[in-house]
Amino acid sequence: MTSHRTSDSADPSRPLLSDLDEDELLRQILPGLPSGPAVLLGPGDDTALVEVRRGAVLATTDAMVRGRDWLDEWSTADDVGRKLVAQNAADIAAMGGRTTALLVTLAADPATPVAWVREMTAGLAAASREAGIAVVGGDLSSAPEGTLMISITALGDVDSDPVLRSGARPGDVLAVHGTLGWSAAGLLLLQRDSADRGPDQVSYHRRPRPSYEQGPLAASAGATAMLDISDGLVRDAGRIAAASEVQLAVDSALLRDDIELLAPIVGAEDARACVLTGGEEHSLLACFPSLQLPQGWRAIGAVRAGAGVTVDGRPATGGGWDHFKD
Amino acid sequence: MTSHRTSDSADPSRPLLSDLDEDELLRQILPGLPSGPAVLLGPGDDTALVEVRRGAVLATTDAMVRGRDWLDEWSTADDVGRKLVAQNAADIAAMGGRTTALLVTLAADPATPVAWVREMTAGLAAASREAGIAVVGGDLSSAPEGTLMISITALGDVDSDPVLRSGARPGDVLAVHGTLGWSAAGLLLLQRDSADRGPDQVSYHRRPRPSYEQGPLAASAGATAMLDISDGLVRDAGRIAAASEVQLAVDSALLRDDIELLAPIVGAEDARACVLTGGEEHSLLACFPSLQLPQGWRAIGAVRAGAGVTVDGRPATGGGWDHFKD
Known part of the structure; x- marks a missing residue:
């Protein structure tokens, strides 16, 4: 048999985050992230700028931590990225809103394979794209050995007053x-x-x-x-x-x-x-x-x-x- | 000497996060968080709702991880909370904007003293209040042993076009x-x-x-x-x-x-x-x-x-x- 070398690497556990600098990692991640019509300014400056249609923005945040919110044996990195979008976009939907944009923070052990981060980002990007959501910013941080966590903030538009938890009336x-x-x-x-x-x-x-x-x-x-x-x-x-x-x-x-x-x-x-x-x-x-x-x-x-x-x-x-x- | 018992505990390292349930922890944290005129809906529902004055919102996120971004020997929990506000509010200011609201995610080893979390929150709240910023939401998550990280998303208003990095011209x-x-x-x-x-x-x-x-x-x-x-x-x-x-x-x-x-x-x-x-x-x-x-x-x-x-x-x-x- 001939030994093949894929475009990435024959060993999916290499390279590690510690093998890349942040700019190299961002070059691998950023091009795959979806934009959208609400994005007036995406990643790359001090902040993003997101269009808001009716004078107020819905905002929520939700994190996932390996070993708490998922186990690597049961969930792929792609699964984790998609689940993060679902958790946050469901919160916006539950107000009667439509999610326009996400910001993503990754805090990871430098020994995390780059492939895991790329795959998680691909899942997050795919689920966002399917739902018409843009990814407009984020932050990368190293974390102690064994730690892998992703925190998402979702922003959303609502066309009328949001639906709260407090409006139910007897007879409903x-x-x-x-x-x-x-x-x-x-x-x-x-x-x-x-x-x-x-x-x-x-x-x-x-x-x-x-x-x-x-x-x-x-x-x-x-x-x-x-x-x-x-x-x-x-x-x-x-x-x-x-x-x-x-x-x-x-x-x-x-x-x-x-x-x-x-x-x-x-x-x-x-x-x-x-x-x-x-x-x-x-x-x-x-x-x-x-x-x-x-x-x-x-x-x-x-x-x-x-x-x-x-x-x-x-x-x-x-x-x-x-x-x-x- | 008489032994005094403070309202919290004589031992500042107790209780730990694992001694409280989330609702108890939130009851200790939430009352001290500043609100503000831009807050149409604060913590407690699926999302917050923040007023946006000119059709678009600035958004940025930045995290701090213990051992990477601070050392406990050199920085108190109060310092960490204040520094988080500064990092994020400076990003909004650098666009020519004014920070209106923050969302805060804490991922912490359950063996973290509750006092640390309270003090960090107090510093964050004080720095926010001084700058006229509201804290509108967040998320709590447990993390592996030794891990303590806080991620902040800041939202901001800008009165005119934001100032980007790309507008400098020769002669400036x-x-x-x-x-x-x-x-x-x-x-x-x-x-x-x-x-x-x-x-x-x-x-x-x-x-x-x-x-x-x-x-x-x-x-x-x-x-x-x-x-x-x-x-x-x-x-x-x-x-x-x-x-x-x-x-x-x-x-x-x-x-x-x-x-x-x-x-x-x-x-x-x-x-x-x-x-x-x-x-x-x-x-x-x-x-x-x-x-x-x-x-x-x-x-x-x-x-x-x-x-x-x-x-x-x-x-x-x-x-x-x-x-x-x-």
């Missing part, structure tokens, strides 16, 4: 758009070393892709409160309940299809837990003043006077995880 | 506002264990405080190019030279006062090196079309046809440091 319908429990079920399968039992769920865990466009559509349809499901349906519903000073009553009969879809994959009990408390789904949860829901949304409960979240009338808690607690 | 005057070489001299003194020889410089290294308001003033005065000195006068001047396709000719006679001020503190040779190549100063460097400089600015050279940076007619390079190179 509680509705969801997108999957429930898929990310948690996918993680369970990875933990059980049986990814082949639910490839769609495993894929969704690695690369969640909520429908960002549903955020502005829900806002136009009169959504009174909205967020994306980051820490699980029950815990996130609790945030709307607390901010709106109402009770959110989930009807598990309306979740039957979600649970039955996952039951053969992870088991009936875990399927229910995934649907009710599984995090990182980033599907949109919203309240609407009538049963006339926008297309693709489905009712899963009702807003009542009171406090907290109930499932079939019983108080419910749970979901989420804590970054610092042992 | 090269001018600076603020100190030169103080941060590098302070760092040298800390490295030599002789901080008492230059307390002002050591203090400036720990807590740089450039005059952010000079950015918009320079823009109004017609600055053709501007940046803040992050990597040293020569290296940053080289960035204006490259972007503007001109030569920046520095006249060291115009830097005599800067060098003579530092010479007795760090020695004549190092004083010259600090002034010409010392980073993290965050003073503003700009080009103006005439010798009528705004108050407080002083000429240090001229813009000529050509390329690169010269000092007294000889090509000059140097300054800055690389995050990843060994």
Whole structure:
């Protein structure tokens, strides 16, 4: 056999970040980043300049840390880049907004392969491009041995008043758009070393892709409160309940299809837990003043006077995880 | 003597982040963060909403990592919080803009004392408040053992077109506002264990405080190019030279006062090196079309046809440091 040399390197673990200077690294990364019509000034000066259409900008930030938010055994660098876009763009969508631009900070052990950074950037760029989002700036920093973290700030436009968590009123319908429990079920399968039992769920865990466009559509349809499901349906519903000073009553009969879809994959009990408390789904949860829901949304409960979240009338808690607690 | 118990704890190294849950930590941090007139929606929802006055927002991001960007022996948590504000607000000022809002991401070893995080946040909040900047959002994440990093994104308003690096023209005057070489001299003194020889410089290294308001003033005065000195006068001047396709000719006679001020503190040779190549100063460097400089600015050279940076007619390079190179 002839030994081939690829254009990069035969050994994907080389070069390392410490083999390049910052300018060389930037030359590899910057050309692949998407721009867009909102970018009045992109990377290369002291700051970027991003067009804002209606006098105010939505802004959010969310980070991923290796070993906490992903494991290299289960997620490729491309997956990580795409998931970062999803997390941040879902937050903008949940306000009824449209993400226009991202800024990206990488803090990495100098022994990190350049290929990992290039692949993560490619995933981030691809997911951004697909969603019409520009990457306008960032920062590179070295970090202690073993540390790899990426922090993203997303900026967004909103056409009217943003949809807060605090506007739900008794009588509203509680509705969801997108999957429930898929990310948690996918993680369970990875933990059980049986990814082949639910490839769609495993894929969704690695690369969640909520429908960002549903955020502005829900806002136009009169959504009174909205967020994306980051820490699980029950815990996130609790945030709307607390901010709106109402009770959110989930009807598990309306979740039957979600649970039955996952039951053969992870088991009936875990399927229910995934649907009710599984995090990182980033599907949109919203309240609407009538049963006339926008297309693709489905009712899963009702807003009542009171406090907290109930499932079939019983108080419910749970979901989420804590970054610092042992 | 009676043993006193403070409201926090007698042992400042306790509690650790791992002793608190995220909600408890947020309850300690959030109340001290400044808001402001540009904040239409602050922390607590999926995103913040920040007013933008003229159809576009300036955005930049910059991180600090313990062991790379600061050492605990030399910088308090309060210093770190203040320096983060300075780095980011100087970037906005260097566009001729005014910083309106910050988002803050903390990634920390769970064994980090809560007191450190509170103190860093207090420094960040104080420096923000002094500069009229709001803190509108953030993210908390755990990180591997020994890792402590903070990433900031700054948003800013600009009243007219931003001042880029690319507008310098032959015949312009090269001018600076603020100190030169103080941060590098302070760092040298800390490295030599002789901080008492230059307390002002050591203090400036720990807590740089450039005059952010000079950015918009320079823009109004017609600055053709501007940046803040992050990597040293020569290296940053080289960035204006490259972007503007001109030569920046520095006249060291115009830097005599800067060098003579530092010479007795760090020695004549190092004083010259600090002034010409010392980073993290965050003073503003700009080009103006005439010798009528705004108050407080002083000429240090001229813009000529050509390329690169010269000092007294000889090509000059140097300054800055690389995050990843060994």
